[in-house]
Amino acid sequence: MSNAPGTPTASIGLRTAAHVGISVGDLDRSVAFYRALLGTEPVVRDETMHGPGFAQSQGLPVTKLRYATFNLDNLGIDLIQFLDPAGEPAQGAANRPGTMHLCFLVDDVYAVHARMREAGFDFLGEPYTFAEGEVNPADALGTQVAYFNDPDGTNLEIIAPRGGFARPE
Known part of the structure; x- marks a missing residue:
């Protein structure tokens, strides 16, 4: 196998x-x-x-x-x-093949980011809003994201899509 x-x-x-x-x-x-x-x-x-x-x-x-x-x-x-058996910690950087991330839907990434920082959560970088020329399709423009890790390095994300998510039926 x-x-x-x-x-x-x-x-x-x-x-x-x-x-x-x-x-x-x-x-x-x-x-x-x-x-x-x-x-x-x-x-x-x-x-x-x-x-x-x-x-x-x-x-x-x-x-x-x-x-x-x-x-x-x-x-x-x-x-x-x-x-x-206990395993070795993964090296879960976002660019490593096989690495996953779990994304949480929020209304306003910047507001949630501020609340999370106040509560002691650490982020990998500052929140970001997708800008023209940096993302395709164009309907993703204005989407807000911020990334952080759990204590074991699992990649986590908060996202506020511009116009909201289209949920599968």
């Missing part, structure tokens, strides 16, 4: 996401961070999973983990701390 996916030969048609899983080094630290960020308590906290079948489903010889789940209006966030 290869870790690299092959070239798909057919369209599957998946259209609804259930959750995103984020591997963390310290579950308690990450729960505190996401609790502050989201303003809510996890719906599941300090649960465990282990066993040979579960390990094999993840391509591991063994596994034992603890996790917590936060539910947003449209997506769950699973924070997963692998106890056995």
Whole structure:
């Protein structure tokens, strides 16, 4: 079994996401961070999973983990701390292939950025508004973004699209 996916030969048609899983080094630290960020308590906290079948489903010889789940209006966030085997921290810079980011929709990036800075969140840079000549398609002009990381370096974003998001039906 290869870790690299092959070239798909057919369209599957998946259209609804259930959750995103984020591997963390310290579950308690990450729960505190996401609790502050989201303003809510996890719906599941300090649960465990282990066993040979579960390990094999993840391509591991063994596994034992603890996790917590936060539910947003449209997506769950699973924070997963692998106890056995514990992994090495990822080098999650935005330009590294395989790196993902999780984006949160807000009404005004500059206002939320200011509130987050006051609350102690660190950002990778200042908020930015997409300008003419720098973004295509043109209807993205005026979109506001700001980027930050969680305690393990997971890339996070806040975004306020000009004209709002077109949500899939």
